[in-house]
Amino acid sequence: xxxxxxxxxxxxxxxxxxxxxxxxxxxxxxxxxxxxxxxxxxxxxxxxxxxxxxxxxxxxxxxxxxxxxxxxxxxxxxxxxxxxxxxxxxxxxxxxxxxxxxxxxxxxxxxxxxxxxxxxxxxxxxxxxxxxxxxxxxxxxxxxxxxxxxxxxxxxxxxxxxxxxxxxxxxxxxxxxxxxxxxxxxxxxxxxxxxxxxxxxxxxxxxxxxxxxxxxxxxxxxxxxxxxxxxxxxxxxxxxxxxxxxxxxxxxxxxxxxxxxxxxxxxxxxxxxxxxxxxxxxxxxxxxxxxxxxxxxxxxxxxxxxxxxxxxxxxxxxxxxxxxxxxxxxxxxxxxxxxxxxxxxxxxxxxxxxxxxxxxxxxxxxxxxxxxxxxxxxxxxxxxxxxxxxxxxxxxxxxxxxxxxxxxxxxxxxxxxxxxxxxxxxxxxxxxxxxxxxxxxxxxxxxxxxxxx
Numbered sequence: 001x002x003x004x005x006x007x008x009x010x011x012x013x014x015x016x017x018x019x020x021x022x023x024x025x026x027x028x029x030x031x032x033x034x035x036x037x038x039x040x041x042x043x044x045x046x047x048x049x050x051x052x053x054x055x056x057x058x059x060x061x062x063x064x065x066x067x068x069x070x071x072x073x074x075x076x077x078x079x080x081x082x083x084x085x086x087x088x089x090x091x092x093x094x095x096x097x098x099x100x101x102x103x104x105x106x107x108x109x110x111x112x113x114x115x116x117x118x119x120x121x122x123x124x125x126x127x128x129x130x131x132x133x134x135x136x137x138x139x140x141x142x143x144x145x146x147x148x149x150x151x152x153x154x155x156x157x158x159x160x161x162x163x164x165x166x167x168x169x170x171x172x173x174x175x176x177x178x179x180x181x182x183x184x185x186x187x188x189x190x191x192x193x194x195x196x197x198x199x200x201x202x203x204x205x206x207x208x209x210x211x212x213x214x215x216x217x218x219x220x221x222x223x224x225x226x227x228x229x230x231x232x233x234x235x236x237x238x239x240x241x242x243x244x245x246x247x248x249x250x251x252x253x254x255x256x257x258x259x260x261x262x263x264x265x266x267x268x269x270x271x272x273x274x275x276x277x278x279x280x281x282x283x284x285x286x287x288x289x290x291x292x293x294x295x296x297x298x299x300x301x302x303x304x305x306x307x308x309x310x311x312x313x314x315x316x317x318x319x320x321x322x323x324x325x326x327x328x329x330x331x332x333x334x335x336x337x338x339x340x341x342x343x344x345x346x347x348x349x350x351x352x353x354x355x356x357x358x359x360x361x362x363x364x365x366x367x368x369x370x371x372x373x374x375x376x377x378x379x380x381x382x383x384x385x386x387x388x389x390x391x392x393x394x395x396x397x398x399x400x401x402x403x404x405x406x407x408x409x410x411x412x413x414x415x416x417x418x419x420x421x422x423x424x425x426x427x428x429x430x431x432x433x434x435x436x437x438x439x440x441x442x443x444x445x446x447x448x449x450x451x452x453x
Contacts, residue, residue: 033110036100040145041117048119051190052095061189064093064121066181066234067196070203071156076163076177076212076240078170079299082129083177084160091121091153092196102147109152112143118151121191126180126233130160167298170305171247172439174215179236180222187229194234195219201236212240251294251307255314258287259428262321266421270332270413280322287311287318306439313431317424324420332413 040046054060069088076083095118102108112118125131133155134140140156163177183191200219207214222233262283265276291311298305 032103032107036107037110037112040098040100046097046118048117051119051186052093052097057096061192062093062121063192063194064091064123065194065196066091066123067200068179068202068236070201070207072204073207073209073214076175076209078165078167079297081163081165081299082160083163084158085179086156086158088154088156090196091123092150093121094148094150095119096149098145098151099149100145100147107147109147110145112145113139113141115141115143115153118143118145120153121193122184122186123181123193124184125159125161126182127162127178128159129162132158134158167301167305168303169439169442170298170307171242171244171251172306173242175212175240175242177238177240179238180233181235182222182224182233183231186231188223188232189229191232193232209240211243211246213243215239215241247307251290252310255287255290255311258283258290259314259317262318263421263424265321265325266417266424270328270417273329276325280318280325283318284315284322287315291315310435313435317428321420321424324416328413328416331416332411334412 052062055063067090069090071086071088074084074086098118100107100110134157142154144152144154146152159179161177161179163175165173165175167173181193183193201217203214203217216239218237218239220235220237222235224231224233262280265279268276268279270276294307294311298307
């Protein structure tokens with residue numbers, strides 16, 4: 001073969017390659033997508049009212065796999081018992097009627113923005129209170145149709161969901177808030193929801209909540225049976241732990257300070273009536289206002305909460321300090337009355353002795369004075385001798401430490417103040433020990449469900 005033949009062969013091959021590249025360059029794949037969409041979704045070719053076939057084209061139920069991406073959790077409301085969440089919701093199923101030619105792998109998928117063009121599962125959120133789609137700048141929704149007939153539906157939505165709470169351990173509690181998704185009209189004979197294999201629920205990193213921390217989440221199934229049949233249902237349980245530092249600063253420490261301030265009256269003089277009354281009434285009213293403010297931010301539940309026990313006991317201590325002053329005031333007046341009675345008795349005894357001595361001095365006819373052999377019952381000298389005899393006849397008792405210490409304080413009112421200085425702090429410290437050990441232990445045992453362990 002001569003050189004001329006080689007030249008013409010090379011020229012012919014180059015021409016074929018150039019023509020092929022030119023044809024490929026002229027292909028408009030957007031136009032190809034339009035033709036494919038018209039081919040599979042054209043009039044009389046696809047009916048969106050008919051559900052897809054089951055697995056492998058059988059007459060079984062259509063299988064829809066679900067996964068969600070939690071973008072944010074804006075609030076968890078204790079009063080209305082609800083929480084708000086924004087999420088990207090995705091569903092994926094296979095509809096063999098939507099298969100198409102991918103042009104040798106060049107059409108990876110077709111994208112739609114109109115959900116009514118294809119069949120859609122009738123999923124709804126069973127514990128939803130409010131919800132809305134996002135339409136800025138365009139509706140945040142798309143549908144992808146893959147060559148094998150697989151359909152992916154994705155949408156961004158915001159929901160306000162009911163979250164029944166048990167506030168017995170508030171604010172040392174954990175709450176489980178659920179997200180429930182179920183079929184509204186199709187029974188399990190026609191439609192079944194399944195969680196996507198692998199990682200069905202994703203949560204945005206650095207999720208920030210003002211008063212809670214998302215500890216864990218658990219996916220599960222919650223199929224329900226009614227008079228009209230059994231319906232497929234999915235649920236996500238979110239375990240929230242309440243942040244305690246806020247309540248420690250805003251509630252527990254101020255209450256402790258109020259209780260301690262109410263003890264200052266024990267160290268004031270019992271005669272400072274205006275100061276002690278003002279201190280007791282002020283702390284009592286402040287504690288009552290604090291309690292009412294706490295209850296205003298919580299729902300009126302029928303059971304006793306942990307915060308109710310704390311505020312109730314603190315209020316009792318403050319009220320007890322006020323009552324202690326009333327007791328001290330009564331004891332002080334009683335001590336004064338007894339002191340006055342003793343003073344009058346001593347004056348009478350002294351007057352009797354003076355009268356007797358005057359009689360002896362004025363009797364000039366008597367050469368000597370004789371002491372009477374018999375004393376009258378009211379004679380003070382006889383009473384004094386009788387007391388001395390009784391003291392010598394009684395066996396000596398060993399004085400106790402408490403009595404010896406209390407004997408340093410002559411009046412009952414002073415003794416009540418001194419005993420209160422020690423009793424109130426000790427009882428309050430004991431209450432704190434029992435309170436924190438009880439509720440912190442119950443928090444670990446009672447509030448964590450078995451599925452989250």
